[in-house]
Amino acid sequence: MHILLIEDDTDAATYLIKGFTESGHVADHAADGETGLHLALTGNYDVLVIDRMLPKRDGLSIIRMLRADDRFTPVLILSALGEVDDRVEGLRAGGDDYLVKPYAFTELLARLDALLRRGQPVHIQNRLKIADLELDLLTHKVTRAGKLIRLQPRELRLLEFLMHHSGQVVTRTMLLEQVWDFHFDPQTNVIDTQISRLRSKIDKGAEKPLLHTIRGVGYKLDESA
Amino acid sequence: MNPRRLLHTTAMRLALRYALFYAVLIAMGLGLLYLSTNNYVDAYIAAGLEQEIRQLSKLDQEQGRQQLKAVIKAQSRVNNKSGRYYLLDEPHSLSKTGNLLGWPPQFKADGKVKNIWIEDNLISGHNDDQDGYWPVIAVTLTDGSRLLVAQGIRQSEDIQEFILATMAAILAVSVLLALIMGWRLGRNMLEHVDRINETAQKVTVGDFSKRIPLSGQDDEFDELSNHLNTMLNRIETLLSGMRQVSDNVAHDLRKPLARMRNRIEITLLENRKGDEYRHAMEETIHDMDELMRTFNALLEIAQAEAGSFRGEWDSVNLTDLLQELSELYLDQAEIQQQTFTSSIEPNLIIDGNRHLLAQTISNLLDNSFKYSKDTGSIHLKAKKIDNLIHVTVCDNGTGIPIEQHEKVLHRFVRLEEARSTSGNGLGLSLVKAVADLHKAQLTFDDNHPGLCVSIIFRL
Numbered sequence: 001m002h003i004l005l006i007e008d009d010t011d012a013a014t015y016l017i018k019g020f021t022e023s024g025h026v027a028d029h030a031a032d033g034e035t036g037l038h039l040a041l042t043g044n045y046d047v048l049v050i051d052r053m054l055p056k057r058d059g060l061s062i063i064r065m066l067r068a069d070d071r072f073t074p075v076l077i078l079s080a081l082g083e084v085d086d087r088v089e090g091l092r093a094g095g096d097d098y099l100v101k102p103y104a105f106t107e108l109l110a111r112l113d114a115l116l117r118r119g120q121p122v123h124i125q126n127r128l129k130i131a132d133l134e135l136d137l138l139t140h141k142v143t144r145a146g147k148l149i150r151l152q153p154r155e156l157r158l159l160e161f162l163m164h165h166s167g168q169v170v171t172r173t174m175l176l177e178q179v180w181d182f183h184f185d186p187q188t189n190v191i192d193t194q195i196s197r198l199r200s201k202i203d204k205g206a207e208k209p210l211l212h213t214i215r216g217v218g219y220k221l222d223e224s225a
Numbered sequence: 226m227n228p229r230r231l232l233h234t235t236a237m238r239l240a241l242r243y244a245l246f247y248a249v250l251i252a253m254g255l256g257l258l259y260l261s262t263n264n265y266v267d268a269y270i271a272a273g274l275e276q277e278i279r280q281l282s283k284l285d286q287e288q289g290r291q292q293l294k295a296v297i298k299a300q301s302r303v304n305n306k307s308g309r310y311y312l313l314d315e316p317h318s319l320s321k322t323g324n325l326l327g328w329p330p331q332f333k334a335d336g337k338v339k340n341i342w343i344e345d346n347l348i349s350g351h352n353d354d355q356d357g358y359w360p361v362i363a364v365t366l367t368d369g370s371r372l373l374v375a376q377g378i379r380q381s382e383d384i385q386e387f388i389l390a391t392m393a394a395i396l397a398v399s400v401l402l403a404l405i406m407g408w409r410l411g412r413n414m415l416e417h418v419d420r421i422n423e424t425a426q427k428v429t430v431g432d433f434s435k436r437i438p439l440s441g442q443d444d445e446f447d448e449l450s451n452h453l454n455t456m457l458n459r460i461e462t463l464l465s466g467m468r469q470v471s472d473n474v475a476h477d478l479r480k481p482l483a484r485m486r487n488r489i490e491i492t493l494l495e496n497r498k499g500d501e502y503r504h505a506m507e508e509t510i511h512d513m514d515e516l517m518r519t520f521n522a523l524l525e526i527a528q529a530e531a532g533s534f535r536g537e538w539d540s541v542n543l544t545d546l547l548q549e550l551s552e553l554y555l556d557q558a559e560i561q562q563q564t565f566t567s568s569i570e571p572n573l574i575i576d577g578n579r580h581l582l583a584q585t586i587s588n589l590l591d592n593s594f595k596y597s598k599d600t601g602s603i604h605l606k607a608k609k610i611d612n613l614i615h616v617t618v619c620d621n622g623t624g625i626p627i628e629q630h631e632k633v634l635h636r637f638v639r640l641e642e643a644r645s646t647s648g649n650g651l652g653l654s655l656v657k658a659v660a661d662l663h664k665a666q667l668t669f670d671d672n673h674p675g676l677c678v679s680i681i682f683r684l
Binding site: 182183 | 507510513514517520521537549552553554556557559560579580583584587
């Protein structure tokens with residue numbers, strides 16, 4: 001994907017650009033708000049990564065300008081401010097996701113992937129399907145190779161989220177935020193537990209597992225891996 | 226005490242204002258009194274004159290003219306302490322008897338008291354009376370003679386002067402009293418204010434242990450001083466907390482930083498295989514994640530502890546929140562072969578910040594799971610008792626000795642027994658900060674064995 005990074009910390013930006021490139025993306029960098037806004041308005045980007053505090057023009061105002069101009073490129077806000085209302089403020093300004101420094105690069109990448117998926121036109125589908133795993137969104141029926149699987153409501157939401165982002169890595173914090181609406185960090189591995197429970201239900205007895213753990217990052221629902 | 230300052234005190238200014246106000250009020254009152262007294266004196270004099278002229282007329286009728294003349298002469302001679310003047314004018318014999326030397330011009334003898342101008346030359350010399358409007362009465366006797374009695378005004382002037390002098394004295398005394406009162410009040414207030422000022426100056430210079438001494442009179446100044454002292458206590462606690470935190474942060478972060486530095490340094494000492502580099506870097510990333518977690522926890526605590534919370538504040542459905550958390554931890558318990566049970570009453574709703582509350586309860590559950598080992602049983606309970614909502618997490622783990630209950634709330638504090646487990650010693654600090662933010666009470670109870678931690682929210 002084509003990423004625009006607006007970040008005034010050039011050292012950090014260099015690493016990020018390198019990371020994006022090595023992950024197979026094309027990335028541009030702007031070091032201040034004005035340049036960033038100009039690039040965002042003229043370039044054709046799939047996703048924008050914008051630092052909140054920037055010289056010349058702050059990050060939130062860039063997003064407001066873009067949204068006022070009817071440009072709905074997904075935006076991920078980077079911030080050194082970790083307070084809850086900052087997150088709310090950022091999302092209210094038109095940001096799509098919010099990440100607080102310090103963050104893990106894998107987390108950033110996973111969230112960008114998720115955003116891009118969100119940016120694509122969503123076909124109204126009643127049915128999500130990966131390999132022989134099927135989820136009917138209307139009846140909430142889950143089948144694996146035609147066999148019915150009983151899931152708890154929360155497991156269903158977890159599976160639905162994973163299926164919407166199939167083929168992508170999703171992190172533990174993403175799951176906590178999206179499936180549970182918790183913006184915190186449990187010390188014990190409660191998410192791992194939830195995942196292994198879900199895995200035991202959908203992958204049990206199947207010849208090819210679908211739900212994979214990506215070490216140090218998160219999980220991926222994928223038929224090829 | 227500087228008199229200029231005293232003059233500028235509120236009390237002194239008030240006193241001056243009141244002194245002026247009362248002076249005017251008293252002057253008005255006394256003025257009325259003066260007028261009515263004057264009227265009374267006038268009436269009294271008039272009555273006296275009427276009575277005298279009646280008696281003299283009667284004397285003239287019953288005992289004859291000679292007797293009347295004798296009396297008038299006698300009265301005129303008595304060095305006239307009453308201040309009365311007499312005149313008997315007998316036109317047929319052209320004789321005038323009395324101590325008034327002439328008939329006042331155009332004064333009619335009609336038996337009514339009038340104020341008539343009496344010239345100096347009518348007044349015989351033996352008195353200090355001066356010309357002026359005198360009350361005078363005159364009658365015509367049976368033979369056409371006229372009899373006149375007048376009252377020298379010296380007496381009524383004396384009375385007037387006495388009244389005026391008294392009034393002036395009362396005024397002076399009341400103004401003086403007001404000033405003395407104002408001065409005393411002002412000085413009293415200045416003493417109080419000076420005590421506060423002195424303390425404020427010392428605190429400003431950096432001595433945060435100074436407190437304002439109380440007068441012990443339990444007055445509004447003591448109340449103010451008490452409030453200021455409470456404020457100073459809070460500031461001192463916050464400051465020492467901050468100092469302690471930055472000390473602890475520096476101390477606690479140095480260890481993992483040193484560890485990371487050493488690891489990388491030692492890895493770079495020799496040429497190693499690719500796997501070894503990878504391993505070292507992965508370990509470092511793991512350590513850094515721990516550091517980030519610590520930082521985030523510190524930030525969160527700071528955010529919750531800040532006097533004016535800036536985050537979201539909504540009505541939070543505790544029942545839903547706790548049920549979602551239970552769901553998460555139920556599976557956790559299964560895997561760790563611990564027992565987790567919960568009893569959560571429906572419709573528990575409080576005002577607060579959902580995220581911080583979730584983090585708080587999760588910290589308590591994490592602790593319970595961590596310190597109650599394999600056979601642990603953990604119970605989450607939420608119920609409403611009167612207007613309080615009790616949220617309690619109990620376990621049968623190692624517990625916290627009662628003398629440590631206060632201590633574990635401080636940042637980075639980890640008990641000896643807990644050193645072997647992972648953790649940063651910030652969990653309960655956050656719980657405490659969030660409880661305080663929600664004006665909730667945090668209590669620890671012994672679960673024999675284990676620990677019950679309750680957060681008690683007020684509705």
